[in-house]
Amino acid sequence: MAAFTRRPSTRTAEVPADQLSVQERTAAIVQELGTVHVQTKEPEFGTFLHDVVAALNKSLESSKDVPPIVDSLHRAFLERGRSELRGQIKYAYHGFLASKRFTETNLQDQAKLADLRYPAEWYPGTREIQRTIHLHVGPTNSGKTYHALQRLEQAKSGIYAGPLRLLAHEVYTRLNARGKPCNLITGDERQLVEGNVSMSSCTVEMVPVNLDVDVAVIDEIQMIGHQERGWAWTQAVMGLRAKELHLCGEERTVPLIKELAAAMGDDLRIHHYKRLSPLKTMSASLRGDLNNLRKGDCVVAFSKVNIHRLKDDIERTTRRRVAVIYGSLPPEIRAQQAALFNDQTNDYDILVASDAIGMGLNLSIKRIIFSTTIKFNGRIDAPIETSQIKQIAGRAGRYRTAAQAAETSIGGSSGPDAPKPRMSPDVSPAQTLGLVTTLDRGGLSTIQKAMTSQADPIMSAGIFPPDDVLIRFAAYFPPSTPFSYTLIRLHNTSLLHPRFHLCILKDHLKVADAIEPVRNLTVSDRITFCASPASVRDKDDPMIPVLRELAECVANKSGGGILDIQGLKLELLEMEVTAGSRLFLEKLEALHKALILYLWLSYRFAGVFNTQAMAFYIKSLVEKKIQEVLSRESIKSRRIQQQKHELKKNKRRRVESDDKNSEKVDEEFFNGGRSDHELSYTGFGAPLELPERAKKGTEYETPPRSSFDLVASLRGLKTAQEPVKAEITT
Numbered sequence: 001m002a003a004f005t006r007r008p009s010t011r012t013a014e015v016p017a018d019q020l021s022v023q024e025r026t027a028a029i030v031q032e033l034g035t036v037h038v039q040t041k042e043p044e045f046g047t048f049l050h051d052v053v054a055a056l057n058k059s060l061e062s063s064k065d066v067p068p069i070v071d072s073l074h075r076a077f078l079e080r081g082r083s084e085l086r087g088q089i090k091y092a093y094h095g096f097l098a099s100k101r102f103t104e105t106n107l108q109d110q111a112k113l114a115d116l117r118y119p120a121e122w123y124p125g126t127r128e129i130q131r132t133i134h135l136h137v138g139p140t141n142s143g144k145t146y147h148a149l150q151r152l153e154q155a156k157s158g159i160y161a162g163p164l165r166l167l168a169h170e171v172y173t174r175l176n177a178r179g180k181p182c183n184l185i186t187g188d189e190r191q192l193v194e195g196n197v198s199m200s201s202c203t204v205e206m207v208p209v210n211l212d213v214d215v216a217v218i219d220e221i222q223m224i225g226h227q228e229r230g231w232a233w234t235q236a237v238m239g240l241r242a243k244e245l246h247l248c249g250e251e252r253t254v255p256l257i258k259e260l261a262a263a264m265g266d267d268l269r270i271h272h273y274k275r276l277s278p279l280k281t282m283s284a285s286l287r288g289d290l291n292n293l294r295k296g297d298c299v300v301a302f303s304k305v306n307i308h309r310l311k312d313d314i315e316r317t318t319r320r321r322v323a324v325i326y327g328s329l330p331p332e333i334r335a336q337q338a339a340l341f342n343d344q345t346n347d348y349d350i351l352v353a354s355d356a357i358g359m360g361l362n363l364s365i366k367r368i369i370f371s372t373t374i375k376f377n378g379r380i381d382a383p384i385e386t387s388q389i390k391q392i393a394g395r396a397g398r399y400r401t402a403a404q405a406a407e408t409s410i411g412g413s414s415g416p417d418a419p420k421p422r423m424s425p426d427v428s429p430a431q432t433l434g435l436v437t438t439l440d441r442g443g444l445s446t447i448q449k450a451m452t453s454q455a456d457p458i459m460s461a462g463i464f465p466p467d468d469v470l471i472r473f474a475a476y477f478p479p480s481t482p483f484s485y486t487l488i489r490l491h492n493t494s495l496l497h498p499r500f501h502l503c504i505l506k507d508h509l510k511v512a513d514a515i516e517p518v519r520n521l522t523v524s525d526r527i528t529f530c531a532s533p534a535s536v537r538d539k540d541d542p543m544i545p546v547l548r549e550l551a552e553c554v555a556n557k558s559g560g561g562i563l564d565i566q567g568l569k570l571e572l573l574e575m576e577v578t579a580g581s582r583l584f585l586e587k588l589e590a591l592h593k594a595l596i597l598y599l600w601l602s603y604r605f606a607g608v609f610n611t612q613a614m615a616f617y618i619k620s621l622v623e624k625k626i627q628e629v630l631s632r633e634s635i636k637s638r639r640i641q642q643q644k645h646e647l648k649k650n651k652r653r654r655v656e657s658d659d660k661n662s663e664k665v666d667e668e669f670f671n672g673g674r675s676d677h678e679l680s681y682t683g684f685g686a687p688l689e690l691p692e693r694a695k696k697g698t699e700y701e702t703p704p705r706s707s708f709d710l711v712a713s714l715r716g717l718k719t720a721q722e723p724v725k726a727e728i729t730t
Contacts, residue, residue, distance in 0.1 A: 132269065134269050159199070160172075168186055365397070
């Protein structure tokens, strides 16, 4: 232990963990142990600290038989840095406390609960049915889902399960339009049709596995290997009580599905499909020149910051309007942006999008252009995988004409004749060539190689312990044990078959820690919150206070009215929409996520969160506001570009002798007597003038009384008590 009594060098704090030597990492771990010891102030932590340091010293002396706690601390430090290491130390300490009260019988019982090798046995009722599995495999735009859905249409009863609410809504709308009554069931929405309904369209997490049906369709089956959501596809495949089970997805799922079908005793029939329209990788990039973009192009980026930057650059350079699609936008807004891009009668010529376009949206893309081949994977920037490149690239050159794409209602049309690409691909129009390239030369070779190679086969299916296992496992630990530790303990002790993997606890742990201070929650309540669509990035995430407030409502069994939740920043609805405020857009997106969480919980705790209808109404107001912000952003860029163009034209007309005076006139013409900061917040052809007192970095009162009274009217007040302020940000 003496080796670590000296103060660690500053190098361990500045250099990434993977660049440190084993000795330096060990010193950093000991330093964090000391920090946590000071914070906890618990006498038993001293004993724990002594044992861990002894284990660390032993591991330095010999690399053989490294103690599990040493291995877990080093892995946490390597994968996530000091913040994850500190959390791992706390989990290890709770394990130290819990282990002191376990008998040998307790440990054996825990091991039995953690035996997750045979998940097919979790659905005994389904194992009594002789099922036929139809596996439809092929590339993007090959008609595989169309053929599966044709069979669903012919059945007397059935279920569709898709990865996105947009897809579930599309099938729900189409079936009802064709006279097949169908319910919509997603995590945050239920649309139940009156009468005797034998069809349901669901997101895959919401599949009712205890319902007997004739035909079930599970879309995007390759998601069964996903590290976070894969459990939902495994649950659907193993648990759906359907005579015919149709799985649609990529060719690389075939080996795994063969093994699963054999283990479940189901018959398997494989149907192979070829792409309906040609797809070609270009021999040259755009060489970084945005002027080489043309109508129907989609530029792909992998961060929200880069998406908005590209949007601004393209609109400024090309004078074309740009639609944007990325994951944190609400599904409804993604659908609206897709519709703007597909519409051939407007001037939204270009789309800038994330990998969110890989599935679920019907887009008329002629050319996919990768702005980068690197993506942050949650830990580091890493090359995007071959399968993801192919999934995104396959969106180019849809097997439909551009005009038909414009007529298609994105997200679901109620008209009986509305064409639906997943329900009925067009066979009459000429095939459309899809093109794939990169914005710069650097990544083109990566794309070309990926497009000509085969993606690695999916080797395992994701699973997650059933709720009853979690409840029984948690019963072995003292009530003061953090639920996040219980989850980690079960994951670390689980016994798995090689064809299965436990889905990672990324958001589960953060949500569990966020609501840990809330007392009087049952284990079942905590499991429900951990399964919710809440996403927590860090300790300052605005979702944390919302989660705690909602958890308090469940614990107290009261106070769940939507207007009583103080963490919901409804005052954002009162603020005037101005162009240029990215922070405002992020706040609106965060509010929308919080409303989705409220609606999701309202279906699980209906007696507590009892203002569902109003929550849906407020959600629609937020979506309208987000769409308005995006529109103003595009208008602002267009106006500035037009003004700059006019400025250049005027300069050419002036004589050289009057040049000095003309510059002053030009400046007044361009800015209209306002500062550059004020100009950036002014929309083109819209009454968005800022108050005269507005200054950079200051606040201003929102002028329009009608919008100012919106939330006040929702809360049943006659007038608002204080003016609402909106912060001006660049």
